[in-house]
Amino acid sequence: MTSLLNDNGYFNDHCLAFQIEAQDIKGRIIRLDKPLNEILTHYDCPDDIKRELGKAMALTALLGSMMKFDGIFTMQIKSDGRIKSMVSDFATNGNGSGVVRGYINIADDVGPNEPVLGNGQLMITMDQGQHMARYQGVVELQNGDLENSAEEYFQTSEQLPTHVMISCDKSANGHWSAAAIMIQHLAQNTQSEMTRDDEKQKDDWNTATILLSTLKPEELLDSELSLQSVLFRLFHESGVRLFTATQIMSGCRCSEDKLRDVLASFDTRELRDIAEDGVISMTCEFCKTDHKFELKKLIN
Ligand SMILES: [Zn+2]
Numbered sequence: 494m495t496s497l498l499n500d501n502g503y504f505n506d507h508c509l510a511f512q513i514e515a516q517d518i519k520g521r522i523i524r525l526d527k528p529l530n531e532i533l534t535h536y537d538c539p540d541d542i543k544r545e546l547g548k549a550m551a552l553t554a555l556l557g558s559m560m561k562f563d564g565i566f567t568m569q570i571k572s573d574g575r576i577k578s579m580v581s582d583f584a585t586n587g588n589g590s591g592v593v594r595g596y597i598n599i600a601d602d603v604g605p606n607e608p609v610l611g612n613g614q615l616m617i618t619m620d621q622g623q624h625m626a627r628y629q630g631v632v633e634l635q636n637g638d639l640e641n642s643a644e645e646y647f648q649t650s651e652q653l654p655t656h657v658m659i660s661c662d663k664s665a666n667g668h669w670s671a672a673a674i675m676i677q678h679l680a681q682n683t684q685s686e687m688t689r690d691d692e693k694q695k696d697d698w699n700t701a702t703i704l705l706s707t708l709k710p711e712e713l714l715d716s717e718l719s720l721q722s723v724l725f726r727l728f729h730e731s732g733v734r735l736f737t738a739t740q741i742m743s744g745c746r747c748s749e750d751k752l753r754d755v756l757a758s759f760d761t762r763e764l765r766d767i768a769e770d771g772v773i774s775m776t777c778e779f780c781k782t783d784h785k786f787e788l789k790k791l792i793n
Contacts (some may be wrong), residue, residue: 499730502719505670508558509720513676514732516697520676522720523555524713528593528743529661529671535781538599540663542576543611547661548639549581554593555673556617556643557583558739564621574611574637575603580778583741590740594779599739610637617646644747647677654678656702660710672713674723676701697731718739745780752784753791761792 503509505526512519529550533543549568557566567582581595612634619628632645640657646653654677661671678698700789704727712723724733752775756764767773775784 500722503738504743505716505721507720508555508741509724510558510694510736510738511724512736513701513728514660514734516701517679517694518676518697518701518729519679520559520674522672522674522723523551523554523741524670524693524716524720525551525554525557525593526668526716526739527671528554528741529669531743533669536597541607541609541668542597542599543636543663544596545639546579546581546660547669548659548673549579550593550595551671551673552639552643552657552659553581553595554583554591554739554741555675557585557591557593558741560619560621561586561619562624563587564619564624564751567618567620569616569618570610570634572610572613572634572637573603573632574608574613574616575600575605576610577603579592579610583772584746586742589737590742592742592746594743594745596778601663607713608637610634610639611706612636615639615642615646643675656705658705658708658710658713659755660713662710662714670714670716674705674708674713676705693695700731745777745782747777747780747782747784749784749786753786756786756791764788764791 505524508521508523510521514746529547536543549570553566553568560566563585565582565584567580570579576597577600578598581593583591583593585591614631615634616629616631630646630650632642632649635641635645640659644655647653648649655675657673657675659673661669663669709726712718721735756773764773771788773786773788
């Protein structure tokens with residue numbers, strides 16, 4: 494735990510957990526820069542599609558940083574809009590940091606005036622190794638709205654009232670940034686019926702909700718403004734307590750060894766079918782690296 498004022502300030506590529514002082518309201522705030530810009534350079538597509546990938550990556554790292562143990566958090570979206578599918582994941586590194594990645598498949602049969610994300614599904618998977626059972630949850634993608642879908646996910650999976658705000662935009666010089674903030678009302682979980690002051694709980698939650706709604710997307714994205722400053726602007730009247738900060742890194746987990754393991758499950762005939770001129774190429778969907786394998790080395 495650190496105080497707001499003594500801290501140097503976290504800016505880009507960090508996620509901060511916080512609690513509104515003396516209230517059962519917790520939250521998280523994140524801003525992404527480097528991982529997002531590295532991923533988006535792979536895409537030659539309209540900005541409204543890139544923006545949705547940025548929002549998904551910010552939301553994924555925000556939710557992934559809530560995992561209790563080291564693991565991999567994956568968000569998969571299928572939609573009938575211009576984005577056919579979108580995957581982003583967040584893997585912790587075991588030292589208070591994690592790597593976020595993402596990719597999109599653009600539909601080739603949906604017109605440019607159709608919504609970027611239409612109706613569909615948002616699926617969340619959490620794999621925290623031996624410590625916890627693998628979790629999978631699915632919610633409807635309500636009219637392509639990631640915020641609503643995330644709120645619905647918490648309502649159905651944990652019965653926690655949640656507000657989420659996500660922004661992603663490009664500056665005049667073409668640099669992208671994405672950011673997200675969420676608050677959650679933990680009252681039902683943390684207090685017994687006997688001690689609960691329902692009126693105060695309701696008032697606290699309504700006030701926090703209203704304060705969050707005053708936050709402008711450009712403030713949330715402003716790289717000159719530390720994450721602490723954003724929280725202070727919103728909740729200074731009650732005070733904010735800060736918890737851990739998670740560093741968000743760029744990178745990829747693909748490797749030739751892992752792909753060689755995948756290829757080992759194919760028989761010789763299948764390998765010959767997918768080879769071209771004696772070489773099998775496999776492209777990582779996330780980092781777009783082309784991994785090449787010589788067929789004769791795989792089948793001897
Ligand atoms: Zn990769």
